[in-house]
Amino acid sequence: MLKLHKSSxxxxxxxxxxxxxxxIAFRWMEFQKIEGLLFNTHKERIIxxxxxxxxxxxxxxxxxISxxxxxxxxxxAVINILSNADYSSKEYVWITNPSLTMLSA
Known part of the structure; x- marks a missing residue:
């Protein structure tokens, strides 16, 4: 098995x-099309x-690293956060220990 340096x-x-x-972004766009909710541009949403x-x-x-x-x-933690994220509104994300709390704007 190839051994890579930690930074790699x-x-x-x-x-x-x-x-x-x-x-995830493309799947979300498909869902939004189905629901009829349009955003300004798909490019902005992907970004x-x-x-x-x-x-x-x-x-x-x-x-x-620390x-x-x-x-x-x-x-x-990252996979769980991205899998469970609610992209339906603007969220502010606070990560602690590594639990996730989302506060809708």
């Missing part, structure tokens, strides 16, 4: 999560989801 693993992890966020995801990835990447979480805990 972190970069690969970040890329994987960003790719997952793009898939918003990618920013949301990259902020979460960056937060947990810092926790992993040793607060191990790799598996960080990955599981």
């Amino acid at each position: 693993n972190t970069v690969l992890f970040s890329i994987l999560i960003l790719l997952i966020s793009v898939v 918003e989801h990618i920013r949301f995801t990259s902020d979460i990835v960056a937060q947990f990447e810092r926790k992993e 040793g607060e979480l191990n790799r598996q805990q960080a990955q599981n």
Whole structure:
């Protein structure tokens, strides 16, 4: 098995999560079309989801690097957050220990 340097693993992890966020964004757009809820542009919505995801990835990447979480805990936390996120309105996300609390605007 190929052994990668820890920073390489972190970069690969970040890329994987960003790719997952793009898939989630496209699935969300399909759902919105079905529901008849239109946004200003699909491009803006995709950018918003990618920013949301990259902020979460960056937060947990810092926790992993600091040793607060191990790799598996960080990955599981990010996957759970992205899987359970409610994209139906503007949310402010606060991450603690790594539980998620969302406050709608």
